[in-house]
Amino acid sequence: MTRAQKIEEKFFKMLMLIATTFILAVLALIIYSIFEKGLRSISWEMLTQVPHGGYYYGKGGGILNAILGSLTLAFGATALAFVIGLPVALYLNVFLIRHKKVIDVIRFLLDLVWGIPSIVYGAFGFSLMIFFGLQTSLLAGILTVTLFILPIMIRSMDEILRTVPIGLQEAAYSLGSNKSEIAFKIFTRQSVSGIITAVLLSFGRAIGDAAAVLFTAGYTDHLPNGLMEPVATLPLSIFFQLSSPVPEVQNRAYASALVLTLIILIVSLFSRGIGKRYHKTKINF
Amino acid sequence: MYVFNREQRHVINYTWMIISLLVVAFLPFLLFLGLYLKSILLLQGNSLYDLIFSKVWRPSAGKFGFYPFIVGSVWVTLVAMLITAPVCLLTAIYVTQYTRKFVLRIMHPAIDILAGIPSVVYGLWGILVIVPFISRHLGPWLGIPTMGYSILAASFVLSIMIIPFVLNILIEVFRAIPMELKEATLSLGATEWQTIKHVLLKKALPGIIAAFGFGLARAFGETMAVLMVVGNVVRLPHSVFDPGYTLPALIANNYGEMLSIPKYDSALMFAALLLLAVSLFFNLVMHFFIVRYNKY
Numbered sequence: 001m002t003r004a005q006k007i008e009e010k011f012f013k014m015l016m017l018i019a020t021t022f023i024l025a026v027l028a029l030i031i032y033s034i035f036e037k038g039l040r041s042i043s044w045e046m047l048t049q050v051p052h053g054g055y056y057y058g059k060g061g062g063i064l065n066a067i068l069g070s071l072t073l074a075f076g077a078t079a080l081a082f083v084i085g086l087p088v089a090l091y092l093n094v095f096l097i098r099h100k101k102v103i104d105v106i107r108f109l110l111d112l113v114w115g116i117p118s119i120v121y122g123a124f125g126f127s128l129m130i131f132f133g134l135q136t137s138l139l140a141g142i143l144t145v146t147l148f149i150l151p152i153m154i155r156s157m158d159e160i161l162r163t164v165p166i167g168l169q170e171a172a173y174s175l176g177s178n179k180s181e182i183a184f185k186i187f188t189r190q191s192v193s194g195i196i197t198a199v200l201l202s203f204g205r206a207i208g209d210a211a212a213v214l215f216t217a218g219y220t221d222h223l224p225n226g227l228m229e230p231v232a233t234l235p236l237s238i239f240f241q242l243s244s245p246v247p248e249v250q251n252r253a254y255a256s257a258l259v260l261t262l263i264i265l266i267v268s269l270f271s272r273g274i275g276k277r278y279h280k281t282k283i284n285f
Numbered sequence: 286m287y288v289f290n291r292e293q294r295h296v297i298n299y300t301w302m303i304i305s306l307l308v309v310a311f312l313p314f315l316l317f318l319g320l321y322l323k324s325i326l327l328l329q330g331n332s333l334y335d336l337i338f339s340k341v342w343r344p345s346a347g348k349f350g351f352y353p354f355i356v357g358s359v360w361v362t363l364v365a366m367l368i369t370a371p372v373c374l375l376t377a378i379y380v381t382q383y384t385r386k387f388v389l390r391i392m393h394p395a396i397d398i399l400a401g402i403p404s405v406v407y408g409l410w411g412i413l414v415i416v417p418f419i420s421r422h423l424g425p426w427l428g429i430p431t432m433g434y435s436i437l438a439a440s441f442v443l444s445i446m447i448i449p450f451v452l453n454i455l456i457e458v459f460r461a462i463p464m465e466l467k468e469a470t471l472s473l474g475a476t477e478w479q480t481i482k483h484v485l486l487k488k489a490l491p492g493i494i495a496a497f498g499f500g501l502a503r504a505f506g507e508t509m510a511v512l513m514v515v516g517n518v519v520r521l522p523h524s525v526f527d528p529g530y531t532l533p534a535l536i537a538n539n540y541g542e543m544l545s546i547p548k549y550d551s552a553l554m555f556a557a558l559l560l561l562a563v564s565l566f567f568n569l570v571m572h573f574f575i576v577r578y579n580k581y
Contacts, residue, residue, distance in 0.1 A: 112313055214537055235403055
């Protein structure tokens with residue numbers, strides 16, 4: 001190695017180390033500033049009450065409406081996306097297993113849909129609402145977010161289901177199972193942990209997205225009551241509180257951001273932990 | 286209660302699967318059709334060329350020129366990629382080629398968390414940290430008066446947001462390169478960096494382009510975080526320290542009043558259609574890069 005080569009090697013290695021440290025440092029900085037700002041202004045009142053009159057000018061109240069609203073909306077959307085998504089993922093991996101070309105086309109379509117920005121879903125949901133004469137409501141929000149998380153859900157399940165060995169399928173056939181039994185009884189059981197991870201991932205996406213619900217779910221200071229009523233969501237509540245000129249209200253935005261970040265961190269911790277738990281039902285090859 | 290027998294259950298499950306599959310398969314076409322039908326009204330009165338290249342945005346006068354928004358979006362996206370691309374490339378090479386396994390074990394949860402943080406929280410972080418930094422330190426230091434709410438602030442926040450997407454793909458790309466290739470080059474006497482520069486990077490090029498392309502598409506459509514820090518001024522930006530306006534921010538900011546001005550809703554749906562078209566186009570092109578890459 002010549003001297004120049006040695007210097008070049010060192011230089012780029014240093015650059016790489018800097019880049020890696022940069023990413024980790026930024027992540028640490030984000031987490032730190034959210035926690036530092038949020039912890040200072042969070043209170044029990046904020047978590048347990050709905051906004052009182054004049055809340056957005058600094059009067060009392062909390063963001064319970066947004067917390068419950070976000071949870072309801074995300075649960076609804078995740079459940080609906082699961083009901084549509086699981087069969088599709090199973091269909092790809094059990095029924096179409098011999099038609100690679102068809103699978104490729106569908107996976108390609110799903111990847112395309114995955115890449116579409118959520119604001120486009122929001123706009124689409126809004127134009128549908130106008131078409132059907134609906135108001136902003138929990139239902140419209142759930143439907144829009146469902147469309148938005150559907151590709152995420154299906155593709156993550158698909159990635160797990162495609163690792164199920166073909167031998168398991170053949171064994172089940174030889175014992176006389178039909179295709180839907182193999183799909184719903186064997187494939188789902190074999191991939192429980194991966195499916196739960198996919199569901200949690202989608203839930204995280206559903207609860208954190210603001211652009212898709214901006215048009216469709218509306219906003220309200222009341223607790224969610226009924227599918228046809230508008231519903232408050234945490235991301236939007238952060239956004240609205242932040243645009244207020246009153247410092248106290250802005251501080252509440254930081255606290256709300258902390259709540260949202262915590263929910264998402266907990267969900268992602270769960271999904272990491274669950275992968276290790278459900279190994280018992282899995283057949284190892 | 287009537288209990289279905291095996292065959293009936295099979296038929297029910299099968300129908301359920303087919304219906305779900307149809308819903309999913311038609312989704313992109315439905316999205317396109319729905320938005321197109323809504324923007325026809327605008328397209329009838331104005332030519333596509335005028336809409337895209339006209340600089341005048343005055344909805345109340347019926348003038349819809351999307352040029353400032355398109356330019357704003359392109360600036361924000363490109364500057365974000367300028368930051369993300371080298372950082373991700375270097376990190377991906379470092380964690381796959383130079384370090385031991387445990388670094389990857391740290392990086393994976395870090396990437397997951399970065400990907401999981403909602404865009405509103407990124408926007409809030411931008412307002413808390415990036416905007417004051419630009420207006421109080423970077424701007425004065427360079428002698429440029431700036432509010433802080435600028436293309437640069439949006440780009441920086443955005444560049445952090447797309448790191449997980451780009452980095453994930455890049456790590457996969459570099460891990461997929463066969464070890465033998467590296468061993469052969471090293472055995473010929475090349476240094477590790479020479480191997481990376483002359484062999485790995487060449488081999489990974491389609492994958493790298495695809496990763497950057499996906500990142501670009503992602504960045505182009507990002508709404509809330511950008512909206513919160515970009516400044517939202519309808520004007521052609523002259524430098525990265527100027528405030529700007531992006532297409533997604535335009536849609537999100539004006540949904541409230543769009544039904545009160547004629548053709549306004551149609552214009553916003555046209556903006557969404559543009560976003561959809563850009564996103565589909567980029568993902569399509571990048572998909573073929575990935576397919577080519579897998580063939581090697």
